[in-house]
Amino acid sequence: MTSFYYLFRGMTMKSLLLMRRYLFDTAASLLTTYIMFAIIFFGGKAVAGQAFDDSVGNIVVWLFLFGVVSSAYQSASSQIYQEAQWGTLEHLYISPFKFEQVLLMKLVVQMFIGSITSGVVLAAMIVTSGKFFTIDLVTIVPLMVMVLLPAVGFGMIFAGLALLYKRISSVFRIAQWSMMGLITAPVIEYPVLKALPISTASLLMQQAMLEGVRFWEFDPTNLAIAVVTTVVYFGIGYTVFGYLRRIAIDRGVLGHY
Amino acid sequence: MGVDSARLSVSDVTKRYTHGEADVTAVRGVSLEIDSNEVVGILGPNGAGKTTLIKTILGVLRPTEGTVEINGLDVHEKQRRTYELVSAMFEGSRNSYWRLSVEENLRFFTSLNGKNPKERTDRYDELLEELDIEDKRDETVNKLSRGMKQKVCLACTLARETPLVFLDEPTLGLDVEASEHLKTELRRLVDSENRTIVLSSHDMDLIEEICDRVIIMNEGRIVADDSVEALIDVFRTESYELEVSGLTSQQQARLEREFPVDAVERNGDSTVFEATFDDVAGKDRLVERLVGDGASIERLEPVEPDLKEIFIEVAGEESEEQAEVVAR
Numbered sequence: 001m002t003s004f005y006y007l008f009r010g011m012t013m014k015s016l017l018l019m020r021r022y023l024f025d026t027a028a029s030l031l032t033t034y035i036m037f038a039i040i041f042f043g044g045k046a047v048a049g050q051a052f053d054d055s056v057g058n059i060v061v062w063l064f065l066f067g068v069v070s071s072a073y074q075s076a077s078s079q080i081y082q083e084a085q086w087g088t089l090e091h092l093y094i095s096p097f098k099f100e101q102v103l104l105m106k107l108v109v110q111m112f113i114g115s116i117t118s119g120v121v122l123a124a125m126i127v128t129s130g131k132f133f134t135i136d137l138v139t140i141v142p143l144m145v146m147v148l149l150p151a152v153g154f155g156m157i158f159a160g161l162a163l164l165y166k167r168i169s170s171v172f173r174i175a176q177w178s179m180m181g182l183i184t185a186p187v188i189e190y191p192v193l194k195a196l197p198i199s200t201a202s203l204l205m206q207q208a209m210l211e212g213v214r215f216w217e218f219d220p221t222n223l224a225i226a227v228v229t230t231v232v233y234f235g236i237g238y239t240v241f242g243y244l245r246r247i248a249i250d251r252g253v254l255g256h257y
Numbered sequence: 258m259g260v261d262s263a264r265l266s267v268s269d270v271t272k273r274y275t276h277g278e279a280d281v282t283a284v285r286g287v288s289l290e291i292d293s294n295e296v297v298g299i300l301g302p303n304g305a306g307k308t309t310l311i312k313t314i315l316g317v318l319r320p321t322e323g324t325v326e327i328n329g330l331d332v333h334e335k336q337r338r339t340y341e342l343v344s345a346m347f348e349g350s351r352n353s354y355w356r357l358s359v360e361e362n363l364r365f366f367t368s369l370n371g372k373n374p375k376e377r378t379d380r381y382d383e384l385l386e387e388l389d390i391e392d393k394r395d396e397t398v399n400k401l402s403r404g405m406k407q408k409v410c411l412a413c414t415l416a417r418e419t420p421l422v423f424l425d426e427p428t429l430g431l432d433v434e435a436s437e438h439l440k441t442e443l444r445r446l447v448d449s450e451n452r453t454i455v456l457s458s459h460d461m462d463l464i465e466e467i468c469d470r471v472i473i474m475n476e477g478r479i480v481a482d483d484s485v486e487a488l489i490d491v492f493r494t495e496s497y498e499l500e501v502s503g504l505t506s507q508q509q510a511r512l513e514r515e516f517p518v519d520a521v522e523r524n525g526d527s528t529v530f531e532a533t534f535d536d537v538a539g540k541d542r543l544v545e546r547l548v549g550d551g552a553s554i555e556r557l558e559p560v561e562p563d564l565k566e567i568f569i570e571v572a573g574e575e576s577e578e579q580a581e582v583v584a585r
Contacts, residue, residue: 006371021356086351
């Protein structure tokens, strides 16, 4: 009997083995995120002084979310591209799991590992900034899911494009900045922005971490919007990937690099 | 696994690609049936449609027309269930993760099939021993030679333990020694593991040595489909090689005029001839003549056509050059 558990375990083991085997690369990526924060933190402090101190909490939360979100959607397309390059993509396709499920599992593993590594960077940022946050797991975990699933949806769209066009790195850079825009979207000033993916869940995450608001204390409308946008954008991503996958099969470009 | 055999049915499959405004038809109306525990070789010149056919069978390409079924399940409609039955080694691909060790690859490919790698350790021992790579178990694949890498690919494909296995050009890029070794291992696997194997290759020795049945493709069509022996029978002619001594030069000249023989080698008193007759009586007449001339027949052997000649015959003249390259 096939089992998602063994697929999850196999993919997690593979990712962890590669992280351990290429420790320098792993450490460098953690350090890069921290250095990005340090530049913003010390640079902002030098330029804006007290005004910056007031918003440092938001910046830490944004960078944390950005790290996790990036690991989710980036890994989708980059892994499709890599697998095509390595000549292993077809093997993932002819597994007894649906290709969408294999990709989703890859992303879940990547997010799982990404959340741990982002947690390490978050700890370093907290120590550097001296700004402590409320980390109530009952509140944080579901919010993390709401932040990540739309990112996974985006990731699946990029993965589908990568199936068809392989190199999509130029689109990727634009998407990177768009993600930052969604995380930091001023949804309180412009409520219409709540309909965008990630933005409402990001707002709730900031309220939870900076103001200690617990899950059941959130504004029900905001919570409902966060849930609906999560489901809708993830669903769109999953469906679009399936559509692009079928085009790739029809055109015969799956695995072509 | 529950299923230990697989029957493949390909019905009228056509695959057309659109390149700009032009359509290219890679596979044209191919139909075939492959029963369980058969070893089938697909031969064909470059561009014959072998890889396209295999990818279409595997569901990696969608046929423009026709259907592919494995154990009665449509490959495109019932992907999950059919992919429990098939594994493949694709042409020109790494087919394994070069940054993982050999055993880590085996474990990963087992989990990709939704199975517990811990329960397969004995199977890994067996596979690595059969393929003579047990001492490379903990080596990362990128450190191995090309031949070893190819064996790792084969091991990863077999680690999925499916009843139907596709091997697209398994000896491609291997040197003669590695290729011979892989052939031996494949034959042993075929004999000991009771699987249905579909091989696509340019390597005719490989096909001739290990396949029960040969499908020859040309220009997207199947142009021959039979056992190696049956194909050889079909193309067998009344051709002989004979070594004769004691013939005078006048007798030899007369012989070459009156019979379809050619002297191909002369060593002192002995001459080697090649002769091809329309029927078996032709050979008998030649023997009578030689005996009548007082010559001594040192050797008389039928000349069997080999797969290369059959391939050239059915796949057309354009394949001759390719067959020569393969033979070299």
